[in-house]
Amino acid sequence: MANLVSVERASLALGTAQVLDAVSLGVGGGDRIGIVGRNGGGKTTLLRVLSGTRDVDTGRVARVGGLTVGVLTQDDGLDPAATVHETVIGDLPEHEWAASTRIRDVLTGLLGGLDAPAVGGMAAAVGPLSGGERRRVALAALLVSAPDLLLLDEPTNHLDVEGVAWLADHLVRQHARPDNAVVAITHDRWFLDAIATQTWEVDSGQVFAYEGGYAAYVLAKAERERMAGVIAERRDNLLRKELAWLRRGPPARTSKPKFRIDAANALIADEPPARDGVELMRFATTRLGKDVVDLIDARISVGDRVLLDHVTWRLAPGERTGIVGVNGAGKSTLLRAIAGDVALAAGKRKVGVTVRLAVLSQEVRELEKWADRRVIEAVEDVRAVVRFGAKELTASQLAQRLGFSGPRQQTRVGDLSGGERRRLQLTRLLMDEPNVLLLDEPTNDLDIETLTSLEDLLDGWAGTLIVVSHDRYLLERVCDRQVALLGDGRLRELPGGVEEYLRLRAASAGGPASTWDAGRSAAAAVAAAAVAADSSADGPGSLGAAGGGQTASASSATPAAPAVSPAQAREARKTMARVEKQLSRLADREEKLHAAMLTAATDHARVLVLNRELREIVDEREDLELQWLEAAEIIG
Known part of the structure; x- marks a missing residue:
């Protein structure tokens, strides 16, 4: 496809930092590109170069004639005096937007429909809305306007699990045409895998391109x-x-x-599992004993609203549980109740005598008193050496593993960016050697590299871990099971993980499940649920509704998917074998083309012809790989 935007040998310096260094790239029609890289590495600057709001120092940026560009920035810039309706719909006549399934899909997916319960109604003023509500309104306005090129800076911020799933589905369905494209900066790895046909990594002034999403990257x-x-x-x-x-x-x-x-x-081949669960359980039990934190027949309420009623949850040594739910369901309040910061309306909270509990909140104001001190001083103030499982780390080593290089450790805390403050908050928390860790949206403001380092640290951390997050990848990566707040006063066990949560939410709303879920074959869904159920059965903690004596489980509410017949399985295996042979032949052709391009490096006309052939091979391979995936999912 022709490029909508072409960047040729562009260089750009901000102060003494070379953000772009002779970078050449293009955004083609039908592209969905995810941008990753460290905080401060130049991702947002690259987005501004593509949008035309920042000029490059040298090089050239070209756009096709008549291209419309829409940008979602982290500062929404909405008119506080305008209503939600005026901001999102604008001056479109009612018969146009009401008859558009695309616009109605946006209103329902981001704002909760024409009555917009997520933001208090379409007639509500923008000014009094919360930051998350304003973010949804800004994103909805951008999607309703349907520009040719969508440039999104952290679009999943302030979206819950359902909102992220809806957005991924919408972008894949609406932005796969040759006349439009999407470029998104994101640290949400599930979202990146769900939407991206390419991944760009911004690193040290260069942009490295990879085919596919996060897994391919x-x-x-x-x-x-x-x-x-x-x-x-x-x-x-x-x-x-x-x-x-x-x-x-x-x-x-x-x-x-x-x-x-x-x-x-x-x-x-010889890489061990991410976590040695048996060894970590032994360490956790040694550090914690049998009793951790118990909520017994607990009721948790905010004002007149009851969030949880007659719930019993006994946290176990080494338990790793993720909590999901819509915004406002009470996830953070539940975490604070476990920590003892919110009093129970009824019931009892019991804490083991050896518990050392730490909470990562969504606030970073605790760092204000360290504004004039160096990063390493703020870390060493907690402890000089910390133990992770069988390993010992110094304050400097732990800070380095969470992204603070040697020179950066000497920086004043007051000069840190938002993401760096979040990292410092985490570092100080871990240096205190807690054995019960409660994390409330830990991915906020963290780049993918820091998230990977954090997950690596938690792999070797022996203790009880409870995580509230909308980041599906993080929940699957660091937690052994998930539970949900569905608004019925109970905690619901999710043997099928986040996918099961989305199915339950869709069923309760009377609507279809997400396309991401629906696109999976019935056999794959059954296999995934079976594996998750096995993992849940081995989980160390217990969770139930004390009043009714019920264990929180979704299995009875979700009908089993039909089994795959032997004939279907045989046909799928034949398809896989055929596709594998075709892919092998394509790989041989691709290798020969690369060799020919190398030989003809000085013949520009010949190189263009060979490049077109290479693109055809890439497109053919994409189709074959999708066939292979569909067949593999049938087999399970």
């Missing part, structure tokens, strides 16, 4: 480093560990789990 980057000899003898390499996690997970997590399979398997 991790694999390609690991292969690149392996081929360069960077990871030889480094068994604890984070990329290998992350790749091992991705490859061991359910097939639906990766958009292209079948390409370069031999290379991937060779890379992680």
Whole structure:
């Protein structure tokens, strides 16, 4: 497809930092591109260059004639005096927007429908809305306007799990045409995998392009480093560990789990599981004993509203549980009740004598008193050395693993960015050696590299972990099970994880499940639920409704999917074998084309012809890989 925006040898410096250094790239029609990289690395600046709001120092940026560009910034810039209706619908006649299924889909998905319960009604003024509500309104206005090129800066911020799933589904359905494209900066790895046909990594003034979403990015980057000899003898390499996690997970997590399979398997053949659950359980039990925190026949309320009623939850040593629910369901309040910061309206809270509890809240004001001190001083104030499982880390080593390099550790806390303050808050929390850790939206303001480092640290952390997050990837990665607040006064066990939560929410609303879920075959859904149920059955904690003596379970509410017949399975295996042969032939052709392009490097006309052939191979391979994935999901 023709490029909507072309960037040729663009360079841009901000102060002494070279943000872009002779970068060439293009956004083509039909592209859905995810941008990743460290905080402060230049992702937002690149988005501004693509939108035309920032000029480059040298080089050239070209856009096709008549291109309309829509940008979602982290500062919404909405008119506080305008109503939600005026902001989102504008001056469109009612017969036009009311008859548009696309516009009605946006209103329902982001604002809760024509009555807009998520923001207090379409007639509500924008000014009094919360930051999350304003974010939804700004995103809805942008999607309703339907520009040719959508540029989104952290679009999943302030969206709950359902909102993220809806947005991914909407972008895939509405922005797959040759006349439009999406470019999104995101740290949400599930969202990245769900939407991206390409991933760009911004690093040290360069932009590295990878085909596919987050799974493809991790694999390609690991292969690149392996081929360069960077990871030889480094068994604890984070990329290998992350790749091992991705490859061991359910097939639906990766958009292209079948390409370069031999290379991937060779890379992680001797990589151990991310966590040694037995060893961590032994450490946790030693540190905590049998009693952790129990909520017994508890009622939790805010004002006249009852969030949970007659709920019993006994946290166990080494338990790792994720909590999901819509915004306002009471997830943070539940976490504060476990911590003892919110009094129970009824029932009892019991705490083990050995418990050392720490809470990561969504506030970072606790760092204000350290504004004039250095980062390393703020960390060493807690403790000089910390133990993670069988390992000991100094304050400097822990800070470095969470993204504070040697020179950055000497920076004044007051000069840190929002993401760096969040990292420092986490570092100080972990230095205190808690054995019960409560994390409230820990992914806020953290880049993917820092998230990966945090997950690596938590893999070796022995204790009880409770996480509230809308980041599906993080919940699956660090937690062994999930529970949900569905607004019925109970905690609901989710044997099928977040996918089951979305099905339950869709069923309660009377609407269809998300396209991401519906796109999976019945056999794959059954297999994933079975695996999750096995994991849940082995979980260490207990969760129930004391009043009715019921264990929180969704299995009775979700009908079983039909089994796959032997004939369907045989046909799927034949399809996989056929596609694998075709992919092998395509790989041979691609290799020959690369060799021919190298030989004809000085013949620009010949290179263009060969490049067109290469693009055709790439498109054909994409179709074949989708066929392979569909067949693999049938087999399970």
